[in-house]
Amino acid sequence: xxxxxxxxxxxxxxxxxxxxxxxxxxxxxxxxxxxxxxxxxxxxxxxxxxxxxxxxxxxxxxxxxxxxxxxxxxxxxxxxxxxxxxxxxxxxxxxxxxxxxxxxxxxxxxxxxxxxxxxxxxxxxxxxxxxxxxxxxxxxxxxxxxxxxxxxxxxxxxxxxxxxxxxxx
Amino acid sequence: xxxxxxxxxxxxxxxxxxxxxxxxxxxxxxxxxxxxxxxxxxxxxxxxxxxxxxxxxxxxxxxxxxxxxxxxxxxxxxxxxxxxxxxxxxxxxxxxxxxxxxxxxxxxxxxxxxxxxxxxxxxxxxxxxxxxxxxxxxxxxxxxxxxxxxxxxxxxxxxxxxxxxxxxx
Numbered sequence: 001x002x003x004x005x006x007x008x009x010x011x012x013x014x015x016x017x018x019x020x021x022x023x024x025x026x027x028x029x030x031x032x033x034x035x036x037x038x039x040x041x042x043x044x045x046x047x048x049x050x051x052x053x054x055x056x057x058x059x060x061x062x063x064x065x066x067x068x069x070x071x072x073x074x075x076x077x078x079x080x081x082x083x084x085x086x087x088x089x090x091x092x093x094x095x096x097x098x099x100x101x102x103x104x105x106x107x108x109x110x111x112x113x114x115x116x117x118x119x120x121x122x123x124x125x126x127x128x129x130x131x132x133x134x135x136x137x138x139x140x141x142x143x144x145x146x147x148x149x150x151x152x153x154x155x156x157x158x159x160x161x162x163x164x165x166x167x168x169x
Numbered sequence: 170x171x172x173x174x175x176x177x178x179x180x181x182x183x184x185x186x187x188x189x190x191x192x193x194x195x196x197x198x199x200x201x202x203x204x205x206x207x208x209x210x211x212x213x214x215x216x217x218x219x220x221x222x223x224x225x226x227x228x229x230x231x232x233x234x235x236x237x238x239x240x241x242x243x244x245x246x247x248x249x250x251x252x253x254x255x256x257x258x259x260x261x262x263x264x265x266x267x268x269x270x271x272x273x274x275x276x277x278x279x280x281x282x283x284x285x286x287x288x289x290x291x292x293x294x295x296x297x298x299x300x301x302x303x304x305x306x307x308x309x310x311x312x313x314x315x316x317x318x319x320x321x322x323x324x325x326x327x328x329x330x331x332x333x334x335x336x337x338x
Contacts, residue, residue: 019231019242019246021231022233022234023230023298024230026318027298027302028208028302028305028306028314028317028318028321029209029223029298029302029305030223031325032201032204032208032321033209033223034248034321035201036202037248039197039198039201042327043198054198058193058199061192061193062190062191062193065189065190065191066189069188079203126192129196132198133196135327136197136198136324138327139327140323145197147316148197148200148317149195149197149200151309151313151317152200152201152203152204153200153203154309155204155207155208155305156200156203156204156206156207157207158207158211158305158307158308
């Protein structure tokens with residue numbers, strides 16, 4: 001932790017000189033954000049010609065893998081706001097990648113299915129994402145990658161009181 | 170990776186049933202985003218009464234630890250857009266936590282210093298953030314935490330071609 005006395009510099013840092021990073025040097029939140037933004041930026045560049053953001057591909061891939069899924073199950077699983085999930089589905093329907101049909105047994109629900117084009121675009125995009133993630137994780141061994149996923153999963157499911165919430169909820 | 174044949178469900182998932190996660194189950198980008206958002210949300214709650222976002226605290230703490238630092242060094246180190254760094258500094262100056270004075274030798278630069286109140290608020294906030302991060306990482310051992318920071322640092326500094334950029338640039 002940054003002790004005000006210990007880590008403060010005596011004089012202004014010279015232009016281009018490395019900074020005293022203080023508490024940021026041991027802040028997991030800081031490194032998490034840097035890593036997330038780096039991966040996000042590279043994802044956008046990698047899939048620029050398909051015009052796919054991570055969230056759009058996550059939704060598409062869940063529809064491909066769970067035919068007939070309804071919007072609120074998608075929103076809950078991916079922690080997307082109700083209004084946002086509607087916009088994302090609208091986008092996928094407009095692209096002709098997804099169809100949305102009423103569920104006879106639940107008049108507020110719509111069942112989602114990927115079209116053949118949607119499935120094909122999803123396969124292409126996932127192939128690219130796998131290459132992009134390999135590039136991002138190039139310096140890690142296979143066991144380090146698994147350990148990273150495991151640790152991130154633990155952090156992503158901590159509740160404020162420290163209680164784990166089940167995956168996929 | 171999600172093989173279209175292997176992982177696609179035969180029928181619509183029942184309401185509340187866990188979904189087939191397909192390629193997301195092994196996507197580091199997906200887990201990184203979940204972990205980042207979880208940590209971000211908890212940070213906001215933890216520091217709500219101080220009205221401090223992570224970015225604002227990062228900037229304040231670097232000014233505290235590097236007295237006389239200029240705006241563009243802050244922006245470069247934290248990868249913040251020029252227009253955003255101006256808004257953040259304006260906010261810190263308006264709070265009375267930071268002063269901004271012209272640099273005689275460089276008429277485009279302003280030297281930033283934390284006020285006593287700014288330093289005090291920074292210490293209080295960092296104390297809270299350390300507790301918040303301990304809560305987030307409760308399930309990890311000390312060596313697992315260090316390993317996580319190390320791996321996130323590697324990911325955060327990968328360039329598209331796979332070249333590392335130096336920390337603090």
